[in-house]
Amino acid sequence: MKQEPHYDRQTCNVFNKFTSLVLLAVFLLLVVVLLGVFLLVVPSTEVVPSEDMESRFLVKTLPGFLGDLPITLETGYIGVGESEEVQLFYYFIESEGNPEKDPLMLMLSGGPGCSGLAKVLAETGPFTFNYASSSSKKPILEINPYSWTKVGSIISLDQPAGTGFSYAETSNAYTTNDTLSAIQVYQFLRKWLVDHPNFLKNPLYVCGDSYAGLVVPMIVQEIYNGNEVGEGPHMNINGYVIGNAVTDTNDEYNSRIPFAHRLALLSDEIYVSAKENCFGEYLNVDPNNSLCINDLQVVDKCLERIKMEHVLEPNCDTSIAVKGCPDNKSKYLSAWANRRDVQKALHIREESKDAKWVPCNESLKFYYDKEPISYTHNVLSNVAYHQHLASKNCRALVYSGDHDMVVPYLSTLNWIKSLNLLVVNAWRPWFVDQQVAGYNRKYSYHDYNLTFATVKGGAHTVPDNKPKESLSMLMKWLVDDAL
Secondary structure, eight states, rough: OOOOOOOOOHHHHHHHHHHHHHHHHHHHHHHHHHHHHHHHHHHOOOOOOOSEEEEEEEOOTTTTTTTTTTSSSEEEEEEESTTTTTTEEEEEEEOSSOOTTTTTEEOOOOOOOTTTTTHHHHHHSSEEEHHHHHSSOOEEEEEEEGGGGGGGGEEEOHHHHHHHHEESSSSGGGEEHHHHHHHHHHHHEEEHHHEEEEGSSSOOEEEETTTTHHHEEEEEEEHHHHHHHOOSSOEEEEEEEEOOOOHHHHHHHTTTHHHHHHHTTHHHHHHHHHHHTTTTTSSSSOOTTTHHHHHHHHHHHHTSOOOTTTTTTTTOSSSSTTTOOOOOOOHHHHOOOOOOOHHHHTOOOHHTTTTTOSSBBBBTTOOSSSOOOOOOOOOOBBBHHHHTHHHHSSEEEEEEEETTTSHHHHHHHHHHHHOOOEEEEEEEEEEEETEEEEEEEEEETTTEEEEEEETTTTTTSSSOOOOOHHHHHHHHHHOSSSS
């Protein structure tokens, strides 16, 4: 008789435990599979870190600068758009103070289409050209003692596509407008912060001058909206800084004639006649209003050789050498940025090298008398964005070089007045080295605080011709809203 196998109690327990483990493993596997399917089906609002570490680099040395860089400079590309078809190039410079706590400032240039490299090498960044010891053929770099990196970390961005070293992977992606530009900068900032989580807690400010002043409040609004609906990462937005900012293009153009009159560039008679015959509208003129047209021809004759960006500086747009003309920074920037060794040091991609680097892309740049090829000026006024931000816990520094006729300080005061804010501090001077550096006024509305400041003798780009004053202004404002 065949003997049946004998299983003792211990063997049964082992078998039961083994079976339980197998069933648990199958269950966990099923959960993982279902979770994976769920993640594929449900879109995520989170931005994942870039896996391509080759898209950002630390720059240790730069051609034209002797020795290792005394600051931390990173360059890189971040893709934006539905298919990341737009590749935006950036320069990131860590604060020279306390990078862990100092503000993080996103810096945008005007144009649109002007490169952020000008910020790095000629305005708010850590370097400048040594014009006394170098030439445009072989520029020499030196430290800028008035860099805004003294008080914060800076991201200087080439945007939109076609600006500086930024490029697009499709021809259609080179065409953009104010609204899309603001959205893409917001996308850039989200992705940059995911890749740099150490800066998520730093106070964040969006900064820009000239035409960038039009899109800055739009970007800030995108940030507040994203935070409110839970888009990641949550940004520690504190406010914005804009200088000689395009805000309402019609009013800015119409403010030029009153500004010119205040500076004695137009006589009382010419000003009064133009004001009465044109009814204060000098841009959209009735072609049948011959009196207005005649007056504007007289105005043009008075102002045609005046430098719009700074009315006291000589007009250097001439074939004749003029004594007192400032060094042509554009020539130095172009010569330096188009060198192969410079592009290698900055880790520029081959796609960016196909076209010559230019300070400003004319196919994107805004002019009153013509439409750019690749950019649509679809936001004529952004005052509504400032008005909306006035309901947020937000700080704003709005400054004007008082000798700029491109965006006269008069037009800036006009739109600030339209916000109907409470005047906290009356018009008063602010000082640098015990000298009057300009005038300022503080406004508020609940948790919103706006400081307006003029910079005495300031040009269209204040940090360019008044670097010491601009840094002092920023430092004072970061500590206290009033200067």
